[in-house]
Amino acid sequence: MKLVAEILQPLLAIVLAPLLLGVINRVKAFFAGRHGQPFVQPYYDLWRLLHKGAVYSRSTSWVFRLSPPACLAALLTLTLIVPLGGRSTLLGFEGDLVLAAYLLALVRFFLVAAALDTASSFEGMGASREAFFSALTEPALFVALAAMARLSGRLSLPEMFAAVTPGNWATHGAALLLVAATLAIVLLAENSRIPVDDPNTHLELTMIHEVMVLDNSGPDFAFIQYGSALKLWLLSAVLVGAALPTGGLSTPLAMAAAVGGVFLVAVCVGTVESCMARLRMTHVPLLLFTAVALAVLALVFSLRG
């Protein structure tokens, strides 16, 4: 039973991750009064990309070619660490949250390096911003996880999330709420969604993620697109794990609730994207500092209790 859950968690992530993007797109279409693309459109896109040839920039070196497989490999490894309602994961261990954060750093390192490798000022700009904003989300993420560690007395993600129960919400509601708010901002920033970045356009001077991957094509681009879907899934799973009180439930129920929660997060992301404009670039650091402040507050509340 335990092993089944452990294997099912990464499988669900791997299979369902692109569907999240489909859900977000449909939600945005709904708000815009359109019918929108099919839910499985992201799968079609990946399929199409995987069957194309490739164009590489003459300016690039081996680093650019290494980047897409390395990024996707790191995200796939992460699916073995981030739980989805289960009480354990295949690779989980005490302190796995640190490894998770630094695997995300690996993805960022290669994306940024590959963008700089194209010798394009657009991509350099995106790379600079990606590195900058992520440097500010990193402390927020760690402090929020420290608050979770304090609340649960545990150091591994599945055990930490298993400790979140309705009773816990009753006693430490404020801290949990603040952690959830922090993780939500981290999710939006790390996945380059509105209000930090706009995934819809490519060439506006304000773009971050989409402009960084401008020179990727064919299977490489498929790896990167699939990787961003996985990243969205994983960070949503972390948010859901920290916020959803699945602690008392049996493993199948908890997993079902977590999957439902992840799609709910996608609906929320789509709603935010439909109702908000992107922040001015100079205001994004303020949002991220807010996230750090919320996380510190959560930690203070959790230390008190």
Next chain:
Amino acid sequence: MWSASRPPSPRPSHLRRKLSPIMLPLAFCGLGLMLLTGFIALFVRGDKACLRLGAAGVIAGAILCAIPTAQVLFTGDELALTLPWQVPFGSFHVVLDGLSALFLLPTLLLSAVAAVYGCGYMAGHGGGGGLRLGYAVLCYNFLAASMVMVLIARDGVLFLVAWELMSLSSYFLVTYDDEHESVRQAGWIYLVATHIGTAFLLAFFVLLGQGGGRMDFSYPALAGLSSGTALFLLALVGFGTKAGVMPLHVWLPEAHPAAPSHVSALMSGAMIKMGVYGIVRTLQILPQLESWWGWLLVGVGAVSGVLGILFSLAQHDFKRALAYSSIENVGVIMIGLGLGVVGVADHCPALAVLGFAGALWHMVNHALFKGLLFLGAGAAAKAAGTRYMDLLGGLAKTMPRTAATFIVGALAICAIPPFNGFIGEFLLYFGSFGAVAEGGPRLAGPAVVALVALASIGGLALVAFTKMVGIVFLGEPRSAQAAGAKEPGMEMLGAMWTLAGLCVVIGLSAPLLLPVFAQAGADLAGMPLADVAGPVGAAYSALGSVVLASAALLVLTLVLGVWRRRLLRGRTVTEQPTWGCGYAAATARVQYTASSFSQPIVDLFQGVLVSRLRRAKVKELFPTTAGFKSNTTDVSNEYLYRPIFMWIDRFINKMRWVQYGVVQLYVLYIALTLIILLLWKLR
């Protein structure tokens, strides 16, 4: 596990001691060999032969010294030797224990590797060659030998002699290219700073001699010692100056870029660790550790770490940016030591052992990857003839091997798995998270500070090192020199490969190495290893899983790479110019520059960085010229030391009237002094 409260036990003074008939003299033979070859190199004709002789001496000496070091590490014995020495207040007392051995191993390794690199680097370096080169080799060998001596000397006088030899030999190496004014200036700042540090160390040893009766490092300071705090603070300032702790770091970003690159690597990788060693040794001999020392160390470490990496980001000079990053890494080590001290003072064995072990491990790791990065930077700068990042670029295509090793070093220093940098920082995170999760407020406080600092440092380090990698090695060359760069010779490449290989090996064999560092951490905390079996066991299984995840990562990367190759087989794969919205004639000048890459962060932290920007005003519609210049000087240099030294300068200027240059007057001074002394004695 983290809240275990034990009654405060007196920290045991050191355990096993074994007199060694051959082992230590073997190390002395090694040191002698280093010095001897250095002296012979003075008389050797031919640059190549001179360099190779010096390097051979260092390698042979390092191997001879490594034998007793390895024995100590594996058996846990201590080697001690006392010889008669005709120096007042001094004795020739040397001890090689576990702590010395842990610092010795990376020092010896880096000395040998950097010496090999130096053979390639210094040949055709300019600066005259011949006798000057011979002196450089002599100084290098002196530096390597004196560092070994610093690590094993226990007597205060012997220690200070070795310390001073180390400082002076490195000063002569820093000023090797003294035809440049900036190098002379850097050397001067280094000389002044290091001697101010030594002054504090003199006071430290005098105080130690008063308290314990002997100016000796291994003399377990007496339990009733009242001056523990004073000793700690003196050590923090004196040794902290060498380690480059903020705000005592001002010499570091000047001296490291000025020195030849293999010397920068040795100074940054090993020599500044002598300062760390001094602080660690002081913590070991003091009978009682206070909780607020730990807070202070964590605070100092957090400030050094965050500011160090911010200043690194704002630099344009490749090696200067690396020098600031060394300050950041010393900050990380200080955070670890601070956590350890808090753990000891507040009776939390888990935090104590994880903090100390993490700090020591990071020290070893930093020696490897920072050495590697400086060697890579030197190779790039030598090939392209400039250290200015905005003139480099595209070196990954002309120097792919150098680029690969540099990228390994950059990944390691960003603490990215599967490389070694992750392991040391993981232990620190692990200890801090544990203390936050289960400890009381006295433990959780510093742990939270450590967590925030480590996370901020991690995020910013990634920006700093993607910038170095991206601007220098990737993209298109920004100047003709950069376009004509060539891969260096085998000596330099071999040195870089060795260090890069070790970064990978340590990362992948972490659980096997953990016992060594856990033992050192437990020794330092004054606890038997059995007392901390819980947290060490948890760290062991965690590191095992980290290695498993790393293996999964590597295998998946390989599988995906192979899959992509299969997918692309038989399809059209073309090479085109970079997409520029249809504009196909973009030159290297449209690339993002190092300054523009880091500009958002530099702007955000303008309050601490105080960068000066100069823009030429654009006037007419189609301007033919425009300009932009930014310069980030060191804040503590500008606003702290410069005013102090200006004041001293003014004061001393006022005292000029005593110096007339008339010999008779000086004789009068001497006579007056003698009379005053006589009167004072007769009184």
